[in-house]
Amino acid sequence: MYAELFQFPVGREGYYGQFGGAFIPEILHETIRELTAAFNDAQADPAFWDAYVALMSSYSCRPTPLTHLENLSKDLGGAQIYVKREDLNHTGAHKVNNVMGQGLLVQRMGKQRVIAETGAGQHGVATATMAARMGFECTIYMGSVDVERQRPNVFWMEQLGAQVVSVDDGTKTLKDAINATLRDWADSMHTTHYVMGTVCGPHPFPQMVTYFQSLIGREARLQMLEQTGKLPKRVYACVGGGSNASGIFAGFLDDADVELVGVEAGGLGLDSGQHAARLARNVGSTGVAQGYKTRFLQNAEGQMRPTHSVSAGLDYVGVGPVLAHLHDIGRIRVEAATDADVLASLQHVMRREGIIPALESTHAFVAALKEAPHLSSQDSILINQSGRGDKDIFTIAEALGDAPWRAFLRQKVGEWEAAAAANDGVSA
């Protein structure tokens, strides 16, 4: 099934069922054509994949480990819970897989500059890292709301040498950052590659990003067989744009008995209107924006609706066309987890297992921990921990109302301001 997904009939290149395609201003047509050719060429070259895997093992701790959550499995009394540790990647999330792969492609194409959108900032940090390592000029577009809630990532991007552009259009989040990056690309494509961070956007991005992220699923399938002697009953992954889900699902698509569960951002609840669920309960409807056709959160006239999630990385109106198709044909099940459930599960997982999943990844934990007790202890389930949670310290501490943390921030700010005032005094 995995291979067939990407064998397009003539005239339907880049389509997965009714979703996908390339809806772009004509000025980008030749660039997309060039990228598709370069990607197809690289994919047909076995040395390319080998070089990619070698790079990831020397630069980003691959293969990432598989961890058995022994305490939680015992507590819940159901399925054995395993976690694929994408949080242990360099830069702290699965994003770096796709980025380093595209970096190798940029080298093949001979371009000198990379641009990218970022939501939570993980993809931006990964892209800035790749650009520093490979010697590319780098510009990152980020919604101004996200710049505010993910300042630590902005700090790192800038330290890594990237220019971060704060985008004030629209809802000032990921979708607006994508639009801004597309606009830059329409101007700069002769020297510049757009490192799309997720399995969205015009063809070939959904295919290409899935290809690089499939490394997660390939490793995880082997590790499950090695460590448990069989395949997991279910695989859970959070779904924003859908790149970590596409990556881990890719390893199990051909195993019909493995149920694949995507978990979207339920925000304040699907009935509140304040969420970012598109596939769960079929909330989204078919539309075209940002270069592709998928299920979007939009109103009846096709204007995108504001989204809400405690996690910036899932706060997005669209979803990868491959996932929308797999959901349509019933190959994946999609649930939603609320902000409140996410915070509760995060605390639970930290306390019992000593691991700190990112808020995004914790969505997958919510569904898995809820369902595990209903499965046999002979069964195992697999969660993709797409990223680590330390980056979320400001958001999490605020959500948990942690008083000592607040006092610490106040004290730090006080010290800074006192130091600055003293300096001013000296220079005056």
Place this chain on the structure above:
Amino acid sequence: MGSSGRRERRGVGMTPVENYIRRRLQRKRLLLMTHAIVGYPSFEANMAMLEAMQKADVDLVELQLPFSEPIADGPVFVHANQCALEAGVAWKNYFAFMQRVTVAFDFKVLMMGYYNSILQMGHERFCACLAEHGGDGFIAADLPPEEADDLHQYAAAYQQAPIVMMTPVNSEPRLQQIAAKASGFVYCVARRGVTGRQTQVDENLEAFIERCRSATSLPLALGFGLRTHQDLQRVKGLVDIGIIGTALLTAWEQGGVERYSTLLQDLTSAAM
């Protein structure tokens, strides 16, 4: 292949907008197409802009239907799209406004926007709606020719010209492919990038227009980055229609109806 495509197109018949353009070209060397984002800064302001256009003898007007994800637009239009949406502009008041405009003025009116609006409305309903409210065609900035067949069939049935775009980076085969889907006129994009930034009128531009001419016999319009009287002077004789968008809205934002009208008069005097 190109010439047989052209014969075929003539067999289908000229759209009203092409007829209109050819008639106007008998007495003017360069036609002018201008642009307004419906509902920005307000419907009243739009009316004042359009009155100024009528006075300046503008030939064609794009009425942009606001969209939340305008990827082909530059900062000035992105902001305008957003404000119009925040003010509540929806299909109903967009088309009511189009009707008002097509009744009141002589220029031809085209819808400009993004494909999602058309998709949500439905291809047939959209074309019927345009026809019913006096429109003569549409420009969908993110609809590639390979996705256009179904929509273009309805466009033909309702005598609407679906305007396609040619760009300097297109290969010859691609220009042929675009030409095969064209009617009314062809929108030539003067340079890379989005709307709203200066374009150099130079020999590269001339070579590009030459390539468009050999791909299609339709009238050619040139847009993206034309801002001044001098720009239009330079493209006169090269193309049939000059398109001015951002420069006008910027004039409005800087100096209201007065500055807007002055720029328009200045632009049309170049087109004479």
